[in-house]
């Protein structure tokens with residue numbers, strides 16, 4: 001069963017009530033960007049109080065400062081004028097539950113969805129898999145707060161990122177909905 005009909009029905013309702021949002025400007029009205037995880041429990045519009053047109057939200061697995069996340073952030077300030085950035089990881093992130101070695105092994109075995117239990121991910125498929133996973137840095141996380149600091153530092157030190165943009169580091173608590181600051185990250189991300 002596909003979710004396609006549900007998604008299209010929801011969009012019909014949304015578009016029917018779209019109203020003034022059709023005339024929003026392209027640059028984000030509130031001038032900021034959030035880099036955060038794709039985790040389905042996180043809704044940046046809700047946890048950070050965003051409406052359409054307010055801010056850029058860049059998402060990937062882990063909310064990591066990958067080359068592509070930095071590409072988006074650079075476009076965000078250089079062409080669209082954002083002035084403050086947030087890196088927001090979260091508790092209970094799936095990226096803490098495997099390593100490059102594990103996901104490479106799973107994908108080498110098969111392309112089926114792996115099973116997760118208390119001892120970790122296990123491949124339940126029959127092959128073929130692919131060795132291509134060996135060429136990807138999966139940017140897994142062993143220490144959540146440390147990863148926020150690492151990502152803020154990478155963005156801060158990037159030659160295409162101006163020193164005037166403050167970068168704040170937070171971990172979203174999936175059990176309370178609260179943003180918990182990582183002071184070391186915010187310190188590293190401070191403006192020069």
Ligand SMILES: [Zn+2]
Nearest residue numbers: 037039093094
């Ligand atoms: Zn996550």
